[in-house]
Amino acid sequence: MRAALSAARAHPFPRLLAGDWLTLLASLLLVVLLFQALWQSQGASKLRIRQGDTVYATLSLDQKRTLHLHGPQGETEIVIDHGRVRFLRAPCNSQYCVHQGWLTRAGQVAICLPNQISLELLGKRKSYDSLNY
């Protein structure tokens, strides 16, 4: 091995084969795509829960927690799960809020109108001030 190492110094830079270039090119493409896919959207770090016209709580998203809130229609269950949040159960008939599923990015909003509870994800930089829907 020592002989090999010393001999290496005398040798020229190793040449890359065609397949090596192909591998490198594909890898570079993968890295670029990963950056595009995963760094484009702003991650959220906090959750704001509003109930009626007041802020019920502003919580860290970095936890596993289940919340039970009581609105005009009954009990709404909200789950925070390490970086994401969703309505799990709601007393309303429409269940739109539950169907919204997980919220993960800053600026995303889920509202349960009948029970007057809203979830909003806050991030370092919100991409918009308000949502038109």
Next chain:
Amino acid sequence: MRWLARQLSLTVLLLLGACADPPLYQAQSYVFGTLVDISIYGAPEAQARAAADAVLKDFQTLHQRLHAWQPDSELSQLNRALARGETAPVAADLADMLNDASQLSARAGGLFNPAIGGLIRQWGFQRDEYTPVDIDPVRVEALVAAAPRMSDLHIESGSIRSDNPAVQLDLGGYAKGLALDRALRQLRQAGIQHALVNIGGNVIALGQHGERPWNVGIQHPRQPGAMATVALQDGWAIGTSGDYQRYFELDGQRYCHLIDPRSGYPAQHTQAVTVLIPPGPQAGTLSDVASKPIFIAAQQQRAQVAQAMQVQHVLVVDEHGQRFLSRAMADRLNWLDKHAKTQLLF
């Protein structure tokens, strides 16, 4: 040697970052059966709070007066009188609203029609919660055949009557927009220079957010979160009609609250229509009204209807999720999904 795990979590936290609260006053309330959100920038908190409270109070009053299914509201009393064929007294400001709504209805070729309260009730959208209704084709057909129109109304010196007893007023597609215009005037009078008012998704901007204009996200009709953002300059308003906020599903079919007055059935060929309205005394009202006839119109007629409504900025998402937009709208939108495919509407 748990440091690696600790270091990794630290990196995650650093990358996610903590957020700093902007100098912004925000008030939220539930009015018009939806979420109302007022953001005021750059005003002392006491002043901002007072202004927002006054606006919310005005909304509440307007909502109670124009409520289409609370029996004691001003509008419900009017509707009962119209159904009996009587001449009823009408408040001056309500008469103005109805005249204005009649004009807009004529401009929209009847595709915006606040006289079809009977149909809206039939489809179960005059309730706080939308649950599937038994579709009654005979009844729907009868309601369409009765042809209630805004032009059936005669408003003179403080009284109103209808040639057609089938006219049942529902200002659901008008009141929120009008409220935006009123809010803008009220906020200006209160000395507020920068604010953003959002009533159930219809938004109007006053001034800007610090150094930059107010930025509004446009909801993706089938995913949580926005599909695009738009800078809303001073006085501009934005409104969307979508099939995803008020609807029910029956046998795999989606029935939304936007009912085609010609057929009596909910429009099913559109997911969402967004319009952007330039500053003017009726920017808010138009942002609420103008999207509806475009939503209901057939794809080939949309450009024509938009022009009749004098709307330059339109975005349409059709039933397949395909996006069509006007050239003027294309210049204003900032797509969050960079691979979004769009086609030109006009």
Next chain:
Amino acid sequence: MQIQTTPQDHHIARLAALAIGLHMVEAILPSPIPGVKPGIANIVTLFVLYRFDLTTAAWVSLLRVFAASLLLGQFLTPTFMLSLSGALTSLLMLVLASRLPRRWFGPVSLSVLAAFAHIAGQLLVVRLWLIPHVGVAYLVPVFATAALIFGLVNGLVVARLLASHDAAPRS
């Protein structure tokens, strides 16, 4: 009891010792970005794969993971689990990659592919076990970049070692 050993066994043992040494040096030296490491011990794994065979390379790689973690007192700690998962996934990738035609794909290809497999295995453990947070996704591009760079550099080193090793007499 006396075990018969061949010069080749000694050679492999020396290489394994070298791998363990490199692993420990890297474990002790601080890294500018937490969690990002060049993985120089993988040079030995790849060298063994070319000079001997895949089975021997797997032995050297796994022996290194276990021995180094025992020596560093990390056995069965999160660090060890990360090393092991990375080593296993990169070996798995080498099983597949070593079937690529040697005429076209050299040690650089294998090194880069193994490096990507290595971080994929590690990030999987991180996401599932150590930090069950969707934010881990934001780290993926960073680690992928590191995999590309260090995979390339390590692969070049292996290619050069092999070239010189061919020229030099076998030790």
